[in-house]
Amino acid sequence: MDQGKTRSFGLGCDMPPAPRPLAIASDHLNPSSTVCERLRALVALTKPRLAFFSVCSGVSGLLVARPEANLILPAPLGIALAAGGALSFNQWWEREPDALMRRTADRPLPAGRVSAGTALGFSLALSLAGCGLLAATTTPLAAAIAALIIVLYGLVYTPMKRRTRWATEVGAISGALPPLLGAAAAGAPQHPAAWALAAALLFWQMPHFFAVGWMYREDYRRAGFRLLPVIDADGRATAWWSAGHAGLMGAAVLIPWSLGAVGPIYGTIGILSAGALLHAACAMLRQQNDGRVQPARRLFLVTIATLPLMMIALVAETLF
Numbered sequence: 001m002d003q004g005k006t007r008s009f010g011l012g013c014d015m016p017p018a019p020r021p022l023a024i025a026s027d028h029l030n031p032s033s034t035v036c037e038r039l040r041a042l043v044a045l046t047k048p049r050l051a052f053f054s055v056c057s058g059v060s061g062l063l064v065a066r067p068e069a070n071l072i073l074p075a076p077l078g079i080a081l082a083a084g085g086a087l088s089f090n091q092w093w094e095r096e097p098d099a100l101m102r103r104t105a106d107r108p109l110p111a112g113r114v115s116a117g118t119a120l121g122f123s124l125a126l127s128l129a130g131c132g133l134l135a136a137t138t139t140p141l142a143a144a145i146a147a148l149i150i151v152l153y154g155l156v157y158t159p160m161k162r163r164t165r166w167a168t169e170v171g172a173i174s175g176a177l178p179p180l181l182g183a184a185a186a187g188a189p190q191h192p193a194a195w196a197l198a199a200a201l202l203f204w205q206m207p208h209f210f211a212v213g214w215m216y217r218e219d220y221r222r223a224g225f226r227l228l229p230v231i232d233a234d235g236r237a238t239a240w241w242s243a244g245h246a247g248l249m250g251a252a253v254l255i256p257w258s259l260g261a262v263g264p265i266y267g268t269i270g271i272l273s274a275g276a277l278l279h280a281a282c283a284m285l286r287q288q289n290d291g292r293v294q295p296a297r298r299l300f301l302v303t304i305a306t307l308p309l310m311m312i313a314l315v316a317e318t319l320f
């Protein structure tokens with residue numbers, strides 16, 4: 001989710017040449033940067049692409065729970081502010097390891113485009129504004145879920161990444177909660193379709209991250225992250241866990257479909273998506289140990305392609 005100008009969507013071949021030593025902001029800010037450059041740096045702190053997808057999953061929960069809610073703006077805005085707050089807090093916390101990884105060395109903090117104090121203040125302000133807006137315009141439960149996501153992601157998952165390989169599972173809970181946040185904002189936190197999307201998203205994230213982790217495992221190792229792809233010598237465990245979670249994602253689609261909680265369009269697209277993830281994870285399993293990252297990259301791209309399709313299918317089936 002790095003927003004560096006030189007790379008995009010995990011293709012990983014045009015990264016900056018080398019990680020810098022700790023060039024942490026505050027004393028290293030470029031005094032001649034324009035207002036526009038500073039604003040751009042603040043936007044990059046929010047990991048806009050991930051934030052956008054998280055908002056989409058939250059809005060999907062909102063729309064399936066209350067289809068007429070598409071006219072209500074404060075809920076998506078509140079979700080976006082809370083997401084930006086959580087994600088920029090993570091960048092503030094990880095400014096030192098980010099400086100050690102090629103993938104993230106050009107982020108605003110390690111690159112010195114924003115000071116640590118500004119980043120922390122910005123992340124807290126966005127978090128408070130997001131939760132406040134949700135509390136004032138939707139439901140207290142929605143604000144509470146947003147606060148829970150911020151705490152789980154910022155204060156539990158983020159420090160866990162350098163301590164245990166199970167951090168990813170905890171991070172996946174925070175990443176799966178936005179559809180429930182959306183449904184709570186619509187006043188229907190129990191809505192089965194929102195729970196179905198949250199469950200699919202929970203399992204989707206494991207192949208998604210294990211693929212990325214394998215692609216950048218040297219980066220993660222250098223920065224001291226103890227994630228599964230780092231401690232897995234030959235890629236076998238990474239591929240198996242990815243395949244297993246692709247299977248679980250299939251179950252998270254089939255079960256609500258068979259119970260009538262979601263319709264056949266979402267059901268079919270969800271099963272095809274899980275099948276595509278399983279296929280790509282199995283390809284990773286077959287080609288482990290040969291040092292290539294191509295199968296992992298393909299798995300990552302499959303995750304990126306399938307998630308929007310599933311969200312669109314779920315919402316379209318509800319609205320039309």
Ligand code: HEM
Nearest residue numbers: 001002009010011049050053054168171172175205209212
């Ligand atoms: C445990 C949970 C997750 C982890 C550890 C994770 C990690 C990552 C990482 C490291 C990247 C960067 C890949 C690169 O630089 O090439 C990435 C990309 C991406 N992730 Fe995730 N992610 C997680 C959950 C999610 C969730 C919940 C969503 C959406 C709702 C999401 C959407 C995306 C998208 C759209 C990209 C591609 C765009 C970009 O690189 O910014 N991720 N993810």
Ligand SMILES: CC(C)=CCC/C(C)=C/CC/C(C)=C/COP(=O)(O)OP(=O)(O)O
Nearest residue numbers: 001054079082083086090149153171174175
């Ligand atoms: C509404 C709301 C508050 C939404 C936010 C949703 C949310 C917290 C998603 C985060 C998912 C996640 C664990 C990403 C990995 O970040 P990472 O820190 O491992 O990624 P990095 O290596 O690129 O820094």
